[in-house]
Amino acid sequence: MxxxxxxxxxxxxxxxxxxxxxxxxxxxxxxxxxxxxxxxxPTFRGDGGLWTRFGEPTFDGWELFNSDPGAWWDDALAAQHRDSEFARALDSAxxxxxxxxxxxxxxxxxxxxxxxxxxxxxxxxxxxxxxxxxxxxRYLVRCMNCGGRDRLSTISLDRLPPLCPECGGTLKTDTVMFGEPxxxxxxxxxxxxxxxxxxxxxxxxxxxxxxxxxxxxxxxxxxxxxxxxxxxxxxxxxxxxxxxxxxxxxxxxxxxxxxxxxxxx
Ligand SMILES: [Zn+2]
Missing domain, CATH: 3.40.50.1220 (TPP-binding domain)
Structure with missing residues (x-):
């Protein structure tokens, strides 16, 4: 303090x-x-916020996910390995x-x-x-079919998109995307x-x-x-x-x- x-x-x-x-x-x-x-x-809005400094993200995340969940996961996993200020700050918070x-x-x-x-x-x-x-x-995944949630770290990512162990539905990150209800x-x-x-x-x-x-x-x-x-x-x-x-x-x-x-x- x-x-x-x-x-x-x-x-x-x-x-x-x-x-x-x-x-x-x-x-x-x-x-x-x-x-x-x-x-x-880091916050998104306001002085020093990520969006203020780097511009707002694309607002079609939900659309991209729905059009090709496998490709979305591919991109998301690749992005994890790139330098992301937000991810680094979150993981050490x-x-x-x-x-x-x-x-x-x-x-x-x-x-x-x-x-x-x-x-x-x-x-x-x-x-x-x-x-x-x-x-x-951001550490959870959510099933698009049954709504069940799991830790991301416990889910196999060998096949993309990963599937719900309960019902076989498509899993997405639990984080609500732009455009997603x-x-x-x-x-x-x-x-x-x-x-x-x-x-x-x-x-x-x-x-x-x-x-x-x-x-x-x-x-x-x-x-x-x-x-x-x-x-x-x-x-x-x-x-x-x-x-x-x-x-x-x-x-x-x-x-x-x-x-x-x-x-x-
Ligand atoms: Zn499910």
Whole structure:
């Protein structure tokens, strides 16, 4: 943690956030790239983002995959061996204080479910188990037929495209491509959370990517409260009941400290 990161925190906002979490029945979270940026995972948008620096990728990934899954896998495996800044950063990234704090919140019974837009597996590695990875997970493959998921590392790539060990369907990477619909099971869980939550935590996301941005808004419309944790103002800020203007790691760690203190009091 950078020196001074905690001292910059707005203590009143942290306490108010912890109290609201404590008093809520069902807390759901929407997490974005801002959380993983502190683990060294580069973001796509914004200053220094990969797309800002190198241009946006082609938006026909899903079309390419569907037209020839075997050729797509061939290309993908070849690309793995080329120098990719994003892949290198992901493979060396470790969960940070924010991921760990969210896992602790879940274990304390204070966080019912997390929806992450990140594909980096860090939330899972930190210990979060009630998790929906709405844009997939880059270390998994998903069957186009039965929807089953497996670790990429356990799948034979001798034949391309690889086939589902359960049903023989075509496997693709779990990461959701441009143009690809969000997997049905993930989407269903997100709508369920939007309906159940009486508090939504929105962490490190500018909430511009749909449908992810929609879930806290839906919950808010139903009367749920909203806490935003973000160093910058976003489109959701006007809807937030509590705003913590800080980096996710420091803010979440401070909130968990506060929750522990309230639990013991
Ligand atoms: Zn299958």
């Amino acid at each position: 950078p020196v001074g990161a905690t001292t910059d925190l707005d203590d009143a906002a942290i306490r108010a956030a912890a109290t609201l979490i404590q008093r809520s029945r069902h807390v759901a979270a929407l997490v974005g790239a801002g959380l993983s940026a502190e683990s060294g995972v 470790r969960p940070n204080a924010g991921h760990v704090a969210m896992a602790e919140m879940e274990q304390m019974g204070r966080l019912a479910h997390t929806i992450t837009q990140n594909i980096d597996d860090l939330q899972h590695r930190a210990g979060c188990r009630k998790l929906t990875e709405i844009h997939g997970n 969000i997997p049905e099971d993930a989407l269903r869980e997100c709508y369920r959370q939007a309906a159940l939550a009486d508090l939504f935590l929105v962490v490190g996301t500018s909430a511009v990517v749909y449908p992810a941005a929609e879930f806290p808004v839906m919950a808010k419309r139903r009367g749920a409260a909203l806490i935003e944790i973000n160093p910058e103002e976003t489109d959701l800020t006007p809807l937030a009941d509590i705003v913590v203007r800080a980096a996710a790691g420091a803010a979440l760690a401070a909130i968990v400290d506060e929750l522990r203190a309230e639990t013991m009091a």
